[in-house]
Amino acid sequence: MEISKDNMEDDSDDNDTDGDSTSEDSTDEQIDDSKQEAELVVLRDAVKSSPYNYQAHIDYINLARQYTNLEHL
Secondary structure (H helix, E strand, O other), X not given: OHHHHHHHHHHXXXXXXXXXXXXXXXXXXXXXXXXXXHHHHHXXXXXXXXXXXXXXXXXXXXXXXHXXXXXXX
């Protein structure tokens, strides 16, 4: 019985949330969104600076599809 009480006490400590996890999640999402946007900007600039750079176009399209879940771009 004592072991289970200790485990229950430990579990209750782990389950204490004051809503902090949602703010951390939104911060992580904002960082991810900023990172994705920066990557797209870099690739877009590469495409604009060298319109004949086929690989830059492919990378841009693939990254845009990945981040926006578009089937056609």
